[in-house]
Amino acid sequence: MTLVATLISNPAEPALDTATLARARDALPGATAPIWLDPGIAADIPFTGSGENDNRALTARLREAIGAEPVDVVVQPEDGRRKMLFLADMDSTMIGQECIDELADYAGLKAHVSAITERAMRGEIAFAPALRERVALLKGLPEKVIDEVIAERIRLTPGARALVATLRSHGVHTCLVSGGFTLFTGRVGSMCGFHENRANTLLMTNDGKLAGAVAEPILGREAKRDTLLELRERLGLAPDSTMAIGDGANDLDMIHEAGLGVAYRAKPVVAEAARARIDHGDLTAMLYMQGFSGEEFLERVST
Numbered sequence: 001m002t003l004v005a006t007l008i009s010n011p012a013e014p015a016l017d018t019a020t021l022a023r024a025r026d027a028l029p030g031a032t033a034p035i036w037l038d039p040g041i042a043a044d045i046p047f048t049g050s051g052e053n054d055n056r057a058l059t060a061r062l063r064e065a066i067g068a069e070p071v072d073v074v075v076q077p078e079d080g081r082r083k084m085l086f087l088a089d090m091d092s093t094m095i096g097q098e099c100i101d102e103l104a105d106y107a108g109l110k111a112h113v114s115a116i117t118e119r120a121m122r123g124e125i126a127f128a129p130a131l132r133e134r135v136a137l138l139k140g141l142p143e144k145v146i147d148e149v150i151a152e153r154i155r156l157t158p159g160a161r162a163l164v165a166t167l168r169s170h171g172v173h174t175c176l177v178s179g180g181f182t183l184f185t186g187r188v189g190s191m192c193g194f195h196e197n198r199a200n201t202l203l204m205t206n207d208g209k210l211a212g213a214v215a216e217p218i219l220g221r222e223a224k225r226d227t228l229l230e231l232r233e234r235l236g237l238a239p240d241s242t243m244a245i246g247d248g249a250n251d252l253d254m255i256h257e258a259g260l261g262v263a264y265r266a267k268p269v270v271a272e273a274a275r276a277r278i279d280h281g282d283l284t285a286m287l288y289m290q291g292f293s294g295e296e297f298l299e300r301v302s303t
Contacts, residue, residue: 001048001049001077002046002047002048002049002077002078002079003046003047003048003049003055003058003075003076003077003078004044004045004046004047004075004076004077004078004081004291005024005028005031005044005045005047005058005059005062005073005074005075006037006042006043006044006045006073006074006075006076006288006289006291007020007021007024007042007043007045007062007066007071007072007073008041008042008071008072008073008074008278008280008281008285008288008289009040009041009042009069009070009071009072009280009281010041010070010280010281010282011038011041011158011159011281011282011284011294012158012282013070014039014040014041015040015069015070015071015280016040016041016042016043016069016071017040020066020069020071021034021043021045023065023066023067024045024062024065024066024073025045026065027061027062027064027065028045028047028058028061028062029047029048029049030047030048030049031045031046031047031048032045032046032047037288037291037292037293037294038288038293038294041288041294042281042285042288042294044291046078055075055076055275056275058075059073059074059075062075070280071280072277072278072279072280072281072285074276074289076260076275076276076289080240080241080259081260081289081290081291082170082290082291083172083241083242083243083259083260083290084171084172084173084235084237084241084242085172085173085175085228085231085232085235085237085241085242085243086164086167086172086173086174086175086242086243086244086245086286087174087175087176087177087224087227087228087231087242087243087244087245087254087258088174088175088176088177088194088244088245088246089177089178089179089224089245089246089247089248089251089254089264090176090177090178090180090184090185090188090199091178091179091180091247091248092121092247092248092265093157093245093246093247093251093264094156094157094160094176094188094192094283095154095155095156095157095160095188096155096156096157097153097154097155098114098117099149099154099180099181099184100113100117100131100134100135100138100180100181101113101114101117102149102153102154103138103141103145103146103149104134104137104138106141106145106148106149107137107138107140107141109137112137113134113137116130116133116134117130117134120248120249120250121247121248121249121250121267122248122249122267122268122269123248123249123252123267123269127179127218127220127221127249127250128218128220131179131200131214131218131220132213132214132218135202135210135212135213135214136212136213137212138210138212139209139210139211139212139213140209140210140212141209141210142208142209142210143183143204143208143209143210144208146183146184150184150187150188154184154187154188156188156191156192157282157283158282158283158284159281159282159283159284159285160191160192160283161191161192161193161299162283162284162287162297162298162299163192163283163284163286163287164192164193164194165193165297165298165299166287166292166296166297166298167287168193168195169298173195173231173235174193174194174195174196175194175195175196175197175198175227175231176188176189176192176194176196176197176198176199177197177198177199177219177223177224177227177228177254178197178198178199178200178219179199179200179218179219179220179221179224179248179250180199180200181199181200181201181202181214182197182198182199182200182201182202183202184199185197185198185199198219198223198227199219200214200215200218200219201214201215202214202215203215220250221249221250221251221252221253221254222253224244224246224250224251224253224254225253225254225256225257227254228242228244228254228257228258229257238259239257239259240259241259242257242258242259242260243258243259243260243261243262243286244257244258244260244261244262245261245262245263245264245283245286246262246263246264246266246270247263247264247265247266247267247270248266248267248270249267249269249270251266251270252269252270252273255270255273255274255275256273260275260276260289260290261274261275261276262274262275262276262277262278262285262286262289263276263277263278264277264278264283265278265279276289284297
């Protein structure tokens with residue numbers, strides 16, 4: 001079996017050099033010459049493995065070989081590394097913020113709400129009751145605050161547009177799936193170019209204010225996985241043809257179910273459980289690990 005180790009650094013701060021690649025190659029059985037995907041940023045190292053290879057152990061060996069270099073490592077079979085369905089979390093993944101925390105700032109409760117968010121994303125408390133508790137604290141905020149948060153505070157994670165556009169150009173179906181709110185995912189999904197988005201619905205009063213409640217049932221950990229299963233069946237795809245990315249505990253089931261599940265700058269429980277993780281690169285790391293070269297990246301395509 002031919003496996004491939006992909007080494008990826010942050011495009012904003014290229015950190016991959018020939019010396020690092022040489023150390024990585026020496027740590028792999030039957031490794032061939034590295035192939036640059038983007039000079040200084042990402043490279044593949046094909047090597048010979050067997051069905052009994054422990055990819056986690058190989059990944060750990062590579063991380064030890066490259067030492068403290070800010071370089072991510074992903075080990076996987078070379079065959080089938082290009083995927084046809086992509087699901088992504090929104091908060092702290094496709095965008096750099098947690099939308100509910102930014103809303104809470106308008107109510108003077110950001111520190112309190114952020115603490116609950118952090119515990120939920122770490123898996124220390126259940127997601128659904130934590131969401132209900134936080135939403136209740138937003139009661140009375142005018143709906144227009146959401147437009148202000150999106151315009152003034154929400155920023156796409158570097159590489160977001162290039163990731164989605166490049167995948168779409170290769171026929172990949174893309175879905176933004178969030179435990180957040182449709183009022184945000186609709187806008188963020190459009191900004192990134194996703195085919196569709198799914199999230200929770202904030203309830204409003206007749207006078208245009210947040211009611212302090214969210215429509216049931218809540219889209220959380222199980223619903224994210226169910227979305228992947230639904231889309232996989234609808235598109236007639238094999239399990240290995242899917243990929244998902246997220247950072248929090250409510251992404252774990254989706255990440256486990258995907259053929260390529262990736263933890264992105266994730267909470268410890270997620271980084272430990274995921275088969276692949278990105279700690280240093282931006283979102284284009286999802287393209288490099290599928291074997292795309294930097295020259296193949298596109299910007300946003302029409303939705």
